[in-house]
Amino acid sequence: MKKVYFAAPMRGVRGALNESRELVKLMEDNGLMVLTKHVIEDVLDNDKGMSHQEVFERDIRLLDEADILIAEVSYPSLGVGFEIAYALLKGKTVVALVKKDRVESLSSLIRGITMKNFHLIEYSSPNEALEKILDKTARRGVS
Numbered sequence: 001m002k003k004v005y006f007a008a009p010m011r012g013v014r015g016a017l018n019e020s021r022e023l024v025k026l027m028e029d030n031g032l033m034v035l036t037k038h039v040i041e042d043v044l045d046n047d048k049g050m051s052h053q054e055v056f057e058r059d060i061r062l063l064d065e066a067d068i069l070i071a072e073v074s075y076p077s078l079g080v081g082f083e084i085a086y087a088l089l090k091g092k093t094v095v096a097l098v099k100k101d102r103v104e105s106l107s108s109l110i111r112g113i114t115m116k117n118f119h120l121i122e123y124s125s126p127n128e129a130l131e132k133i134l135d136k137t138a139r140r141g142v143s
């Protein structure tokens with residue numbers, strides 16, 4: 001089963017939280033294992049009693065374990081930017097998802113990534129995002 005590190009804004013701007021929640025459910029219904037369901041919870045890990053260092057170490061472990069990073073990038077997040085860079089430099093496949101009406105506000109440094117393991121996907125609905133993710137992961141042979 002493909003292991004997905006799903007990255008989404010937490011202390012960043014949570015403008016696509018509903019879409020992210022729906023997408024996580026769709027990914028699981030379609031046989032992907034989502035390692036990071038904490039990113040779609042209302043309460044931040046630090047407010048649940050984890051130290052910042054524990055959050056960092058847990059997330060690095062999960063990033064190393066994942067087959068693929070899927071990042072919701074429609075709204076800004078320092079943490080998601082860090083996770084994208086880390087996964088790219090580790091040679092993982094990275095799929096960044098941006099809502100069609102948010103493309104123009106996306107950082108040039110993300111929009112312009114030319115690394116072969118990076119894919120930017122525009123979507124209008126979580127269903128459309130899922131179809132495009134399945135297409136990318138199947139054709140890439142990620143297992």
Ligand SMILES: O=c1[nH]c(=O)n([C@H]2C[C@H](O)[C@@H](COP(=O)(O)O)O2)cc1CO
Pocket residue numbers: 006007008009010011012013038039044045046055059076077078079080083
């Ligand atoms: O409580 C947390 N737990 C956690 O795992 N993260 C990680 C996973 C998310 O994909 C990413 C979100 O970063 P940020 O909080 O800067 O928006 O950072 C971030 C926070 C809050 O900063």
